[in-house]
Amino acid sequence: MSGHTRKRARLDPEIAASNLEQWMKKAGPDQTCVLATVGEGDDIVEHKKDEEFWYEDGNIFLIAGDTRFRVFKGILADLSPVFKDMFSIPHPRVNTSSSKAAQLCPVVHVSDSPDELRYLLRVCFPKTGASRYLSPDPTYDEVSALIRLGHKYQIPQLVESSLDYLKRYYSDDLEVWAKAGRKKRPPKFRKSHAIGVVNLARLTGCTQLLPPALLSCCLLRTDAVVAGAAREGAPGESLSLDDIRLCYLARGKLAAAGVETALRVCQPLVSDTCSKTLRCVVFLIELVVKLPEQADQLCTGNPFRSYADRFAFLRGKLCGSCYAMLEERDREERRAMWKKLPELLGIDVDGWAADDKDASAAGAETSGSTA
Incomplete structure (x- = not known):
């Protein structure tokens, strides 16, 4: 295997076009659509033709990695000011056939991978008849x-x-x-x-x-x-290293938040309208006593999972009012902790959980007026 490494030189567009045209003339009319990168010493590196985006009447060649695409520059320029500016500067051009009247197509190199560029071209040149940016379940x-x-x-x-x-x-x-x-x-x-x-x-x-x-x-x-x-x-x-550090520091805070939320949800206080106070207090204390048995589940680092499965065994044992109170606590305590999520992660997010804040404020006003 040769140890020689090909290097791509930054050639003047006119020189590159001239060298490429000379090579294509030597290759013959059957090779006129084979695009290449012109390197040092007139070294020609061929690129494989993309099967999905190759229009015979296309008027520009895009080279991404080892792949060449033949598409329409006007459509790309209309969609993207960057493409428009890119196409406005001189680029090497190649003849697309042996006919003297054939159009000279610019050859433009982009730094994107072929797979990434193909996703973009599917949006720019949709073939399904429906214009949409994403497939229904995109990867x-x-x-x-x-x-x-x-x-x-x-x-x-x-x-x-x-x-x-x-x-x-x-x-x-x-x-x-x-x-x-x-x-x-x-x-x-x-x-x-x-x-x-x-x-x-x-x-x-x-x-x-x-x-x-x-x-x-x-x-x-x-x-x-x-x-x-x-x-x-x-x-x-x-x-990034900064985000890895954020995750490392946040894990302990999230685990502690999970325990805090569980204790708040399961505190042995009956509802204001409890119909079986003594009985309900006994069962609520039993709920708290069982929490240490579930320590591993409470410290998973996700304090936003519903705790309903932790107190499901109390359905039918508590009065209806107290059980409904547990369900409401479960929702409210998780919602309150959710508002603190950016703080737990060590970041600032303007307007975080704004809808929840509005809902909580409305709920507080309702409770106040009722009281």
């Missing part, structure tokens, strides 16, 4: 590519639609977060993809995503947090 790689490239190429509607999808699962609303299911993540995401969601939130300034995404990272194994998450055709995702 993390798709969402990540659309947010990163949408941010890079300044396509805000693409970024916003993708962030809106993430907010369905990584929500600042406790009820929405709880309804996301046991996994607390999109259907095609892995647990470790929460690391990527943190990075996407940092990239776009979408701080609303940070608390639930960092919480998900805190619930990962320590080695998983450090190892990061793999991505298809792109470098893996890793948390």
